[in-house]
Every structure is written in structure tokens, then in C-alpha cells.
Amino acid sequence: MLLIPCPYCGMERPEIEFRHGGEAHVVRPPDPSAVTDEAWTDYLYFRSNPKGVYAERWRHVSGCGRFFNVVRDTVSDRILASYRAGEPRPAAPVEARR
Amino acid sequence: MADPWLTPRSPLDDLSLPVGDKFALADMPPAARFVFRGAEAARAACSTAFGVALPKALGAAGSAGERAALWLGPDEWLLLAEGESAETVAAAIEAGLADVSHALVDVSHRQVALEVTGRDAARVLSAGCPLDLRTKSFPVGMATRTLFDKVDITLWRRGETDFRIEVWRSFSPWLAAALTEAARGAPAA
Ligand SMILES: [Zn+2]
Numbered sequence: 001m002l003l004i005p006c007p008y009c010g011m012e013r014p015e016i017e018f019r020h021g022g023e024a025h026v027v028r029p030p031d032p033s034a035v036t037d038e039a040w041t042d043y044l045y046f047r048s049n050p051k052g053v054y055a056e057r058w059r060h061v062s063g064c065g066r067f068f069n070v071v072r073d074t075v076s077d078r079i080l081a082s083y084r085a086g087e088p089r090p091a092a093p094v095e096a097r098r
Numbered sequence: 099m100a101d102p103w104l105t106p107r108s109p110l111d112d113l114s115l116p117v118g119d120k121f122a123l124a125d126m127p128p129a130a131r132f133v134f135r136g137a138e139a140a141r142a143a144c145s146t147a148f149g150v151a152l153p154k155a156l157g158a159a160g161s162a163g164e165r166a167a168l169w170l171g172p173d174e175w176l177l178l179a180e181g182e183s184a185e186t187v188a189a190a191i192e193a194g195l196a197d198v199s200h201a202l203v204d205v206s207h208r209q210v211a212l213e214v215t216g217r218d219a220a221r222v223l224s225a226g227c228p229l230d231l232r233t234k235s236f237p238v239g240m241a242t243r244t245l246f247d248k249v250d251i252t253l254w255r256r257g258e259t260d261f262r263i264e265v266w267r268s269f270s271p272w273l274a275a276a277l278t279e280a281a282r283g284a285p286a287a
Contacts, residue, residue, distance in 0.1 A: 001228070008172050009156050009242070014228035017245060062245045064156075064171035 005082040008064045021057030023047045024069040025089060051075060055089050108210055109270050121218045121281040123274055126211035126262065130184035132177040132191075133170070136200035141175075147194025148177060148187075158241035158254050168241040168254060176205075176252060176264065210270050214261040218281060223253070223261065225280035233258055249273055 002015040029035045029043055048054070054074050059067045071081040071089065081090045106128050115123040134144055134152070145151045145167075150160035152167045152175050160166035160178075168176040179187045184206045191202055214223060220231040226246040229236060241254035249272070252264040265273050 011156070013244075016228055062250050063243050065174065065243070066171055 002077060002079070004058060004070065004079065006060045006063060006066075007068050007082050007084045008066045009060065013060065013063055017060060017062040019059045019061045021059050021067060024055040024057045053080065057085075109267050110210065110212070110274060113271060113274055115274060116278050116281060119216055121216040121222055122214075123277060124213040124215070126213055127180055129178050129180040129206065129211065130182045130187045131179075131204070131206045131209065131264075132184075132188065133203045133205055134167075134175045134177055134191075134200065135173050136195075136198065137173060140195060140198045140200035141173075143195050143198045144175075144177075144191060144200065147191045150177075152177075156242060157239055161256075166254075168252060170243055170252070178264075208266060209264050210267045212263045212265065212270065212274060212277075214263060214277065215259055217259050219259045219261055222277055222281045225283075226276060227251075227253065229253075231255075246273060247276060 003012040004015055004018055005012045026043065026047070029039065032040060035043075051074060053071060055069055055071050057067055058070055059065070067085045069083055069085065069087070069089070070079055072079050083090060108125055108128075110125040113125075115125065134140075136144065141152045141154070148165060148167065150165050150167045153159050153169045156169050158166060158168045163180050165180075165182075166178045168178070170176055177187075177191075184204050188202060188204060195202075216222075220236075223246070224231055227244055229242075229244055236255055238255050238257055241252065243250060243252050245251065246263075246265075249265060249269045251273070254262045254264075256262055263273070
């Protein structure tokens with residue numbers, strides 16, 4: 001089980017208290033009718049899905065109830081940063097894969 | 099004779115709950131309960147109107163049996179007033195927050211409270227609760243929403259061996275049975 005640091009609770013909490021919310025920082029085009037079908041499709045369906053450092057949303061559903069963002073290395077599952085919704089992605093060090 | 103349809107009943111009324119120094123469960127008296135939400139101005143005004151300072155971070159203020167405020171999230175609290183009328187408490191809070199935007203939701207009948215005591219209390223809770231319940235990481239006065247098995251609970255540590263659980267009422271007979279069963283298997287201290 002992952003221990004996920006919740007920036008609102010200010011402590012690490014067990015993974016089963018959380019729900020995963022997909023990739024973070026996916027910006028909805030402000031005027032959907034002004035973008036091409038390809039750009040809209042990209043926004044709706046395509047995610048970066050990297051092998052490595054990834055910013056993702058989590059919701060502390062069985063805790064404080066809030067959405068926030070986590071930077072996690074998908075190879076090691078190590079969490080490199082945890083920050084509140086609306087804050088910019090911090091420049092996290094890229095961890096060597098193990 | 100009291101009208102049975104008007105007498106408040108707890109789903110735990112017909113259960114025989116374990117008693118003893120090692121582990122005990124008790125059905126707590128009815129309480130007025132609210133979920134209060136709002137920004138800092140609302141938190142401050144509600145603290146004055148309710149008479150308990152709503153905590154700014156994870157934890158609880160006040161005492162059960164009187165009035166208490168538990169932090170649930172950065173703008174969300176559970177207010178408890180044991181043995182009081184929800185209408186009266188709500189009217190007093192609303193009077194103090196006439197010009198402050200907020201949400202006050204009566205959840206008095208949504209949940210019931212179980213008291214968990216005894217020297218095995220923390221270890222029995224650990225059978226289903228994924229938090230580290232040692233006092234160094236879950237000190238007296240700490241309160242939080244969490245899980246027991248698949249059930250959402252609000253867990254409040256009122257003493258080293260004294261916890262209060264708030265749980266949705268339809269889950270409470272299952273929770274009481276699961277805790278009783280876990281206590282049966284608790285290894286010797
Ligand atoms: Zn949290």
C-alpha cells in the first residue's frame with residue numbers, strides 16, 4: 001500500500017483512503033468550438049502515460065475529501081511531491097529508476 | 099405510555115455490546131449533529147455562536163457530552179451537541195452568521211456514535227482501520243475521517259484507551275459486530 005502525503009491533512013495517509021483522479025494539469029480549452037477536432041480529441045482522450053515522473057490528481061475521499069496533486073515516479077511508485085489543487089507543479093528532482 | 103413511533107431508536111438498541119476493562123463498546127446518547135462549511139470568517143463566527151473554537155487543522159475541540167467541533171477538511175467541520183435539540187442549536191448558529199456565507203447541514207439522524215474503550219481499544223480498531231493508532235502518531239485529541247474495513251467512519255481519540263466513532267446508522271450494527279469479532283482475536287498484550 002502507498003502512503004500518500006495529503007497537503008490538507010498535513011500527514012501521510014494510507015492509499016485506501018484515496019481515489020485516483022487521473023493526470024493532473026490537463027487544461028480544458030477555454031473555447032471548445034474554436035479548437036480543431038484533433039486538439040479536442042487530445043484534450044478528451046490522450047494522456048501522457050509516462051514510464052517515470054508523472055503528475056496526477058488524487059482525492060482524499062475517506063479523509064478531508066479534497067482533491068490535490070501528486071508527482072509520482074511510475075517505475076518506483078515513489079512520491080516526489082504533493083501539493084494543493086490550483087498550485088503549479090513543483091520542479092521535482094527526477095529520481096533514478098530502480 | 100410513550101408512543102413507540104415517536105421514541106428515538108438506535109440501530110444498536112437490540113445488540114448486546116461487549117463490556118470490560120480489556121475492550122468495551124457503548125452506544126452513545128442521541129446528539130444534534132451538523133456538517134458546517136465556510137471560509138475563515140464563517141469559522142470564526144461559528145466558533146462564537148456555537149461556543150467551541152472550530153479547529154483550524156486536523157483535530158478536535160471541546161468534549162463529548164457537551165459540545166464539540168471536529169475538523170473534517172480545510173473548510174468543513176462536524177459539530178456535535180449531545181442531548182440537545184438540533185432546531186435550537188441550528189437557530190443559535192444561524193443567528194450568529196446572518197451576514198456570513200456558510201452551509202449548515204443537519205446530519206443528526208444520519209449517523210450514530212459508538213464509544214470504544216479498554217486497554218485493547220487501539221489494537222482492536224487496527225483490525226480494520228489503516229491508520230497508525232499509536233499515541234505518537236494518533237495522539238489524544240486527534241479526530242479524522244477514515245475507514246474501518248470498507249466503512250467510512252469519523253474516529254476521535256478522547257483518551258489513550260478511549261475513542262468515539264461516528265458512523266452512518268445503517269452501518270453501525272455491522273461495525274459493532276466486526277469490532278466485537280476483532281476483539282475476540284486480539285492477541286494478549
Ligand atoms: Zn486529507
